[in-house]
Amino acid sequence: MSSTQTVDEIVSQPYKYGFVTDIETEKIPKGINKDIIKLISSKKEEPDFLLKFRLRAFDQWLKMAEPNWAELGYPPINYQDLIYFAAPKQEQKKESLEEVDPKLLDTFEKLGIPISEQKRLANVAVDAVFDSVSIATTYKEKLAEHGVIFCSISEAVTKYPELIEKYLGTVVPINDNFFAALNSAVFSDGSFVYIPKGVDCPMELSSYFRINSGDTGQFERTLIIAEEKSSVSYLEGCTAPMFDTNTLHAAVVELIALDYSTIKYSTVQNWYAGNEEGIGGIYNFVTKRGQCRGKKSKISWSQVETGSAITWKYPSCILQGEESIGEFYSVALTNNYQQADTGTKMIHVGAKTRSTIVSKGISAGHSKNSYRGLVDMGPNAINAKNYSQCDSMLIGDKASANTFPYIHSQQPKASIEHEASTCRLAEDQLFYLQSRGINFEEAVSMMVSGFCRDVFNQLPMEFASEADKLLALKLEGSVG
Amino acid sequence: MKPSMLCQEWLTSLSKPDGILQEIQKQSRDSIQKVGLPSKNDEDWRVTNFKRLQKILEIPIAKGKKIDLKPELNILKSTKNKVWQFTLSPELQEFSKMELPNGVELINEKELQIYLGNNIELFKCKEEWSTLINECSAGQVLGLKVTGKDLPTLEVLIPAESNCFNATRLLLVLEEEAKVEVVQVFLGSNFSAQSHLIEIELAERSNFQHTIIALGGGEASLSAQTIIKQEKLSNYSLNFLQSGWLWSRLEPRIVQINGEAETNIKGLQIARKNEQVSTHSFVRFNGPDGKLNQLNKALADDSGHSIFYGSIQVPKIAQQTQANQLSRNLLLSKRARIDAKPQLEIIADDVSCTHGATVSELQEEELFYLKSRGIDSNRANSLLLNGFYQEIISAFPMNWKRWLFSSDLFEVKNKE
Numbered sequence: 001m002s003s004t005q006t007v008d009e010i011v012s013q014p015y016k017y018g019f020v021t022d023i024e025t026e027k028i029p030k031g032i033n034k035d036i037i038k039l040i041s042s043k044k045e046e047p048d049f050l051l052k053f054r055l056r057a058f059d060q061w062l063k064m065a066e067p068n069w070a071e072l073g074y075p076p077i078n079y080q081d082l083i084y085f086a087a088p089k090q091e092q093k094k095e096s097l098e099e100v101d102p103k104l105l106d107t108f109e110k111l112g113i114p115i116s117e118q119k120r121l122a123n124v125a126v127d128a129v130f131d132s133v134s135i136a137t138t139y140k141e142k143l144a145e146h147g148v149i150f151c152s153i154s155e156a157v158t159k160y161p162e163l164i165e166k167y168l169g170t171v172v173p174i175n176d177n178f179f180a181a182l183n184s185a186v187f188s189d190g191s192f193v194y195i196p197k198g199v200d201c202p203m204e205l206s207s208y209f210r211i212n213s214g215d216t217g218q219f220e221r222t223l224i225i226a227e228e229k230s231s232v233s234y235l236e237g238c239t240a241p242m243f244d245t246n247t248l249h250a251a252v253v254e255l256i257a258l259d260y261s262t263i264k265y266s267t268v269q270n271w272y273a274g275n276e277e278g279i280g281g282i283y284n285f286v287t288k289r290g291q292c293r294g295k296k297s298k299i300s301w302s303q304v305e306t307g308s309a310i311t312w313k314y315p316s317c318i319l320q321g322e323e324s325i326g327e328f329y330s331v332a333l334t335n336n337y338q339q340a341d342t343g344t345k346m347i348h349v350g351a352k353t354r355s356t357i358v359s360k361g362i363s364a365g366h367s368k369n370s371y372r373g374l375v376d377m378g379p380n381a382i383n384a385k386n387y388s389q390c391d392s393m394l395i396g397d398k399a400s401a402n403t404f405p406y407i408h409s410q411q412p413k414a415s416i417e418h419e420a421s422t423c424r425l426a427e428d429q430l431f432y433l434q435s436r437g438i439n440f441e442e443a444v445s446m447m448v449s450g451f452c453r454d455v456f457n458q459l460p461m462e463f464a465s466e467a468d469k470l471l472a473l474k475l476e477g478s479v480g
Numbered sequence: 481m482k483p484s485m486l487c488q489e490w491l492t493s494l495s496k497p498d499g500i501l502q503e504i505q506k507q508s509r510d511s512i513q514k515v516g517l518p519s520k521n522d523e524d525w526r527v528t529n530f531k532r533l534q535k536i537l538e539i540p541i542a543k544g545k546k547i548d549l550k551p552e553l554n555i556l557k558s559t560k561n562k563v564w565q566f567t568l569s570p571e572l573q574e575f576s577k578m579e580l581p582n583g584v585e586l587i588n589e590k591e592l593q594i595y596l597g598n599n600i601e602l603f604k605c606k607e608e609w610s611t612l613i614n615e616c617s618a619g620q621v622l623g624l625k626v627t628g629k630d631l632p633t634l635e636v637l638i639p640a641e642s643n644c645f646n647a648t649r650l651l652l653v654l655e656e657e658a659k660v661e662v663v664q665v666f667l668g669s670n671f672s673a674q675s676h677l678i679e680i681e682l683a684e685r686s687n688f689q690h691t692i693i694a695l696g697g698g699e700a701s702l703s704a705q706t707i708i709k710q711e712k713l714s715n716y717s718l719n720f721l722q723s724g725w726l727w728s729r730l731e732p733r734i735v736q737i738n739g740e741a742e743t744n745i746k747g748l749q750i751a752r753k754n755e756q757v758s759t760h761s762f763v764r765f766n767g768p769d770g771k772l773n774q775l776n777k778a779l780a781d782d783s784g785h786s787i788f789y790g791s792i793q794v795p796k797i798a799q800q801t802q803a804n805q806l807s808r809n810l811l812l813s814k815r816a817r818i819d820a821k822p823q824l825e826i827i828a829d830d831v832s833c834t835h836g837a838t839v840s841e842l843q844e845e846e847l848f849y850l851k852s853r854g855i856d857s858n859r860a861n862s863l864l865l866n867g868f869y870q871e872i873i874s875a876f877p878m879n880w881k882r883w884l885f886s887s888d889l890f891e892v893k894n895k896e
Contacts, residue, residue, distance in 0.1 A: 410816070
């Protein structure tokens with residue numbers, strides 16, 4: 001069938017962010033040990049408590065084993081062969097954007113990040129992280145007027161150590177899992193957001209992560225705190241250059257929502273996924289967790305996963321506060337030899353807590369796409385409700401789609417509903433669209449976009465259209 | 481006692497390998513020493529009550545004495561209404577003297593060697609604990625071949641010798657176009673433990689109606705491994721009820737070897753008091769056009785714990801598969817627990833697979849409606865519960881309720 005060929009052509013579009021910026025970077029020696037951790041900590045001029053935090057995490061990490069329960073296959077990672085800190089070589093603290101290396105700014109421009117002030121049209125404040133170091137945060141002053149703190153985590157460590165000490169590691173403890181422990185020991189930079197009481201953050205906050213060096217692991221750490229009656233929407237985007245080797249990315253994201261506050265966290269992940277033979281690409285082992293501590297607080301995760309060779313990621317919500325709400329909307333697309341094992345955990349602790357899970361998985365090529373979720377109703381989760389839906393779409397007969405929803409309930413007054421389905425691109429629908437004069441590629445893209453609509457509706461406007469395009473791009477050439 | 485020590489002691493308490501299963505006994509006893517007891521690290525066993533599992537190995541092996549069934553259980557024998565009844569126990573029986581209905585043949589020892597273990601091999605579950613304990617301890621196997629169509633219902637009673645470990649094994653082969661209904665009744669007794677292994681082979685166009693009624697009572701435990709191989713165009717329906725076990729685990733494993741077959745599973749499991757009742761089902765489609773309909777209902781009350789794991793595998797070859805699984809759970813008490821884990825693994829792209837799961841208590845609105853019609857709370861509860869059960873037990877053979885001599889299946893405590 002000719003359509004098969006067309007689809008194949010469509011899916012095999014090149015990765016357009018695969019360039020390397022030739023910029024001088026400062027790296028520390030390979031490997032991980034206490035001295036390296038002390039070195040990272042001293043380079044970042046960190047207070048004592050943080051160094052202790054890192055060392056404690058490192059001790060824990062040494063005792064832990066890499067998890068192997070996920071439906072993922074990859075060669076063992078040599079953790080001593082990685083560089084744990086890389087920074088563009090120049091003074092770290094810059095007063096204005098003029099002082100930043102123009103090459104760097106070029107890179108961000110290529111990526112389409114509105115980092116230079118004059119080009120910024122969208123009402124989005126950006127924190128850009130390049131390899132291990134946060135380069136610039138825009139719109140700072142405007143945010144400061146409202147009392148919102150949005151800066152790199154290193155800056156927060158120096159300026160607001162009391163907040164860091166109070167909240168860091170309280171949602172994802174250092175010994176939570178292997179990768180979280182590693183991150184806690186060596187995390188380099190990331191974003192810090194603090195929304196004070198009663199403030200609705202006036203603009204979307206956004207951070208952009210870029211891995212540039214080939215042999216560097218990126219370990220960023222994000223901490224978002226929403227005080228009482230506040231709200232914030234945060235976007236995260238990621239890209240990386242193309243290397244034949246695999247790059248490790250092990251991030252930790254912690255969200256804390258207090259009484260009546262709302263945090264919306266959206267991710268469009270477009271790391272380099274490796275080539276058609278599955279060589280290269282990012283290993284993405286991320287721990288994301290939000291804690292609804294306060295009454296009627298709400299945390300909403302929405303994610304579009306298209307990149308990285310391996311994804312191991314379960315953005316979760318701990319619903320502690322009474323009547324708190326957790327949401328998870330996800331589209332995960334895998335192509336070629338990508339592997340994704342992703343899902344969520346909704347831990348209902350408090351009474352009348354509610355959670356919604358909508359997960360859409362699309363697998364094409366030889367990829368593996370698994371949904372793994374847990375809904376746990378604790379003994380005090382009276383009248384708690386959960387609704388989960390996970391749908392998979394298979395494109396081609398070499399891809400696999402797995403679903404592992406796990407349900408645990410100890411509260412009779414709680415109700416859980418879960419449904420899942422698997423389908424493929426329906427030929428009759430394709431035929432119908434084509435008979436209306438829509439070309440094959442467009443028809444496929446429309447159908448995929450329709451399949452994901454529930455999730456795209458949850459994304460902030462500017463992201464939704466980007467995500468749509470991204471999916472179409474990623475699928476090019478994969479439909480057969 | 482350490483699990484490894486426990487295993488060792490259990491093995492020494494078994495009688496020497498002997499009889500037709502001699503080789504199997506030897507091999508599996510070697511394996512169990514290597515594999516040991518399951519632990520929390522095995523995903524399939526993660527939520528199991530390991531203390532109870534270990535307890536099973538502490539129960540003395542049945543001597544094989546004749547078990548006297550309560551006379552009321554044999555009512556049907558005298559009525560002669562198309563039921564052939566047979567009691568299977570660890571006691572060494574001379575199967576060749578058995579009177580079989582027309583259309584059923586005994587599989588002789590030579591033939592048995594051809595069939596035995598085929599299905600286990602197919603599922604690579606030889607080292608699964610449920611298989612191992614049976615192969616280590618079962619002293620004999622009853623093999624039956626069904627050739628006819630118009631047969632009486634075969635009723636296989638599997639009572640347990642009180643306070644003993646009872647191992648039994650069955651093999652059923654259905655020839656082409658054969659059709660049969662088999663009812664297996666497990667009856668626990670005091671501190672008894674039962675291990676059962678049944679292998680079923682279904683040839684093309686055969687039809688097998690399988691009912692398992694497993695009633696514990698007392699502190700009894702049960703581990704039942706059911707392995708079914710289906711050829712094209714065959715039809716296999718399994719209806720089961722598990723209730724009243726201190727610890728029980730039913731493992732139906734079904735493979736449609738060349739697709740194009742139909743499988744129906746309807747299960748009801750009830751965990752009350754401090755019972756732990758679990759079902760772990762595995763269905764695999766090794767060919768195109770297969771169908772599966774699975775409905776698992778569970779109820780957990782008091783401090784009961786109900787577990788359901790349902791795995792469905794659809795590899796690339798199994799195009800046009802239709803598989804539906806639904807797990808519905810009722811949680812009626814604060815101390816009770818429910819674990820449900822459906823698991824779908826799909827590689828074929830032209831398939832339609834769905835699964836769903838719900839956990840809740842009885843619906844307030846429904847109760848309110850009944851009460852508004854003047855039905856008291858207790859009665860309303862029990863009506864709703866009855867409705868919940870009905871979808872499963874309506875598929876059971878007539879007269880099945882005579883086994884419920886001591887069960888409080890339909891009773892609901894006042895939840896007000």
